[in-house]
Amino acid sequence: MYNPRCKDLDRDYFPSYHTTRFQDQPEPNLAILEHFVRVTKQHERDLTEKQGITVDHMRYGGGRQLVDMFYSDRTSNHAPLFVFVHGGYWQEMDISTSCSIVGPLVRRGYRVVVMDYNLCPEVTLERLMSQFTDFLNWIFDYAEMTNVQEMTFAGHSAGAHLLAQILIRPNVISPQRSKMVWALVFLCGVYDLRELWNLESVNPKNILGLNERNVESVSPMLWEYTDVSVWNSTKIYVVAAEHDSITFIEQSRHFSEVLRKKGYKASFTLFKNYDHFDIIEETAIDESDVCRFLRNIQIE
Numbered sequence: 001m002y003n004p005r006c007k008d009l010d011r012d013y014f015p016s017y018h019t020t021r022f023q024d025q026p027e028p029n030l031a032i033l034e035h036f037v038r039v040t041k042q043h044e045r046d047l048t049e050k051q052g053i054t055v056d057h058m059r060y061g062g063g064r065q066l067v068d069m070f071y072s073d074r075t076s077n078h079a080p081l082f083v084f085v086h087g088g089y090w091q092e093m094d095i096s097t098s099c100s101i102v103g104p105l106v107r108r109g110y111r112v113v114v115m116d117y118n119l120c121p122e123v124t125l126e127r128l129m130s131q132f133t134d135f136l137n138w139i140f141d142y143a144e145m146t147n148v149q150e151m152t153f154a155g156h157s158a159g160a161h162l163l164a165q166i167l168i169r170p171n172v173i174s175p176q177r178s179k180m181v182w183a184l185v186f187l188c189g190v191y192d193l194r195e196l197w198n199l200e201s202v203n204p205k206n207i208l209g210l211n212e213r214n215v216e217s218v219s220p221m222l223w224e225y226t227d228v229s230v231w232n233s234t235k236i237y238v239v240a241a242e243h244d245s246i247t248f249i250e251q252s253r254h255f256s257e258v259l260r261k262k263g264y265k266a267s268f269t270l271f272k273n274y275d276h277f278d279i280i281e282e283t284a285i286d287e288s289d290v291c292r293f294l295r296n297i298q299i300e
């Protein structure tokens, strides 16, 4: 157990129950999600309507396998790429709620990629993970074709879980490709699914398609990680929010330790004052702590 004192796993695995905001509302957990969706959708609209940012719509496969690529007239042809993978427990959210991070990074010279993916139950989690590796292949092909030299990937929550696959797919990520990856940022993720797969709150009617047998193979905490040395030029940041549940915080801390023990350059940071949602909402604000953190990654 990641939180030995936990009495209610359903609650510990439901991020919206752990915010300290909206406590004057009858159901703060619903209010915070509503707020998250409203604010992030506004961020997405502002990019093109108010901030002079251009978006190219692309796709790496069928259905929701979509990519939005953001840049401005000041973005150089070989600008570094920043790739964001959204969360939503593999079953909700989409590009329209996942563009908060774009503006400040485009202003710092990045071309920013926000990707979408097919959701459960339309696909099982295993299938979704395999489609995510298709995306990785697609984005590295794109980077090679356009002579990109430097890439950073960030994933939030379930998106951080998906992103972990980048470390164990040598067939898709050659040593040459891993050398292009400047940093991996894992924000508020879950990396061991053994406790959550049979929770009705997280996995109603088992829409993720998990069972005792396959749950270990979809848990990054339990993977082998063999080709560690090819990642020696990549910095790995595992981040949790102060107002996430203890279970979530300990999952991140543990994951960073697993990676460090394997030999990766991984650190753990607990972000004060943030919860699971405003850590994303505030990526839209140039002077926020989370933005400053993302900026510092580049100059460390």
Ligand SMILES: N[C@@H](CC(=O)c1ccccc1NC=O)C(=O)O
Binding pocket: 013, 014, 015, 016, 017, 029, 033, 087, 088, 089, 090, 093, 156, 157, 158, 159
């Ligand atoms: N229904 C969940 C929402 C949730 O988990 C979530 C929502 C937006 C972005 C990330 C999320 N969590 C993990 O992927 C909750 O109420 O906490």
